[in-house]
Amino acid sequence: MHEKFLKPYNPEESEKAIYKIWEDSGFFNPDVCVEKGVTRSDAEPFSVIMPPPNANGSLHAGHALFVTLQDVMTRVARMQGKRTLWFPGADHAGFETQVVYEKKLQKEGRSRFGMEPKDLYKEILDFTLSNKSFMEGQLRSLGASCDWSRELFTLDERVVHTVHDTFKKLDDDGLLYRGARTVNWCPKHQTSLSNLETEHEERTEPFYYFQYGPFVIGTSRPETKFGDKYVVMHPDDTRYAEYTHGQKIDLEWINGPITATVIKDVAGDPEMGSGVMTITPWHSGIDFEVAKRHNLDYEQIINWQGKLLPIAGEFEGMSIKEAREKIVEKLEKKGLLVKIDTTYKHTVPVCYKCAREIEPQIRQQWFVTMKPLADRALKALADGEFRILTEQHEKIFRHWLTGIEDWNISRQIVWGIPIPAKICAKCDAGYVDLTNSIVTCTACGGEVVKDPDTFDTWFSSGQWPYVTLGFPDGDDFKTYYPTTVMETAADIIFFWVARMVMFGLYRTGKVPFRDVYLHGLVRDKHGKKMSKSKGNVTAPTEISEKYGTDALRMGLLIGNTAGTDMNLDPDKINAYKKFANKIWNISRFVLNAVADAGLDLTHALQKEDTILLSEVQELARDVTTDVEKYRLYIAGEKLYHYTWHRFADEVLEESKQILQGDDESLKKSRVRTLYEALIIQLKLLHPFMPFVTEEIWQALPERETGLLMVAKWPKE
């Protein structure tokens, strides 16, 4: 017996070396598997595209969870002889990374504003690339058996090329437009954001009622009211029947007398306050819609930095907070303040990164018309072209797509894929221009310049499955698309999953994946969300150094149902560290028995031993079914149970008598049985706990393959 078994299993000693053997073998690459005869060239393909981790920091527990889930699926498929591809990537993560980098700049007393875009881009690129290799190292340490030879970065030429083509195709198909529309503007980050990139905070803020000529209007935002010269009410509101649409009314307002115009529009809700409102189209989407319907003027009141513009008169240059109080004071002095409701509760949109209030602003942006894309995706789901394994997520998915709105895909940041377009310096019209050939604006004759904006990262990420596989004519695309399963975090179901489905169908005519497995959030042991500010973040690399990667993987997997959040408890991980050691000692026992009694794999089996082996084979059937039905947690638990509480606690204990007895035939039969049962268990356990099982495999006296990683799965 190998002398390494004289000590307890030490993950730290074996993991790095084991991973190197795997990687050097080339078997992560399905082409190598075919070349070396491990996989048949006509074998059924199995493919998983890895959600590319952001190359802007360390891996977190959620990454460890996805690596575990995807690696289990991948390793099982590979051992089953399928042509198995797990495609890795790294995400430049546009806005996310730029925010991370801006924080770094701030620490150094610098700011992105005032930097040359080119210089900023170069700095972020260097930063990202160095993080990228760090992140790849961490994926390796988690045991990810992905094909590194294919790895793709989201800014690689191939990606940019395809993304630009999609942009052009959307334009050709009339699904793209550039328009002045209300966007979510973050005054800190100086960019527009998609709806999904805003969060909503409930606030209790004063709600003011002002006298506006003969009307009383209510608002929580007095600072936007300077330009309000339209007063809107519902056409059927009998209280205001005496006023007619278009009627002019002179009245005293914040900075003196103005003339207001009556607008009858269904946007006026008779149930709300007095049923009368004034509108600020530049800073409210609803108001903008009203203005558009009636072709009304609109004017910017608040600048891009969140300060009041000259239209505010004496309040010019003030911040919103400062101006709000002073305006109310002034209106009160003028006798126009009717009352203040201090119990008013409402929600305000905030930037998901900095929590600053979003200022709705009108801005020329690129938008994608989503409805046709969404309808096609919904049809694909209804027709069963793909399925979402968790029912609740399928409902959520359907609900979101049913009410989808157009998508603002342009961002005012440098870190991202440039939008291949020209915009008119004079009238802001935009032209899709992949070949950089447009020189004048057809609308106004003005000069056009390169659009400085970049794409929302998700615009490119949404195309990841077919981009990675080399759409339209790459071999991988032909072999592996649509992919078998998309495994990713449930919280990006809209950001990513929905977009992949829509884009996949749009560009390739096929869904990008057959099954969608969504995992929940990894929380701390008390169920609290991990966050840097709370200081409860557990780095997976630390856990795996302390307990071993196999233990970490089992701890993340078992007891975790698809789609639900889980808590990461070190005590639980430790239990699986013990399990790794248990497997180690079981192997030691079996190898001792082999050394003592000799191993004859052709020796006739006792009836009892046949039964024992059939028991393990039944386990193999169970585990295989569970894995194929994506019940990985159950598979893991069954293995744990069988190996420890049946095989170790009972079978090995009972075997001691036989092994110590003097019936050589019984002994030989039992040793063969134990050995074969061990082999099966190692194989079954390998996808879950790859390191310890491979380490043991390497010490087996008789084994069918050099590497357990490509051994034959014990059940077809």
Added chain:
RNA sequence: GGGCGGUUAGCUCAGUUGGUAGAGCGUUCCCUUGACGUGGGAAAGGUCACAGGUUCGAAUCCUGUACCGCCCACCA
């Protein structure tokens, strides 16, 4: 405002197609020489939130209630 979940042992959670409940940790007791003390054996502990219903039978299906949570959302 709309949508989706959860409520099972002291704690954190499983429970695959309905057949009177399981894991890890914790607690109590016992076991020190040959696989493993990172161990072995045993035990305590649950009216499966509540109320109805379907069923021979419900933690599991249906309806309602209570509490907790998550997501989406431009209501002045």
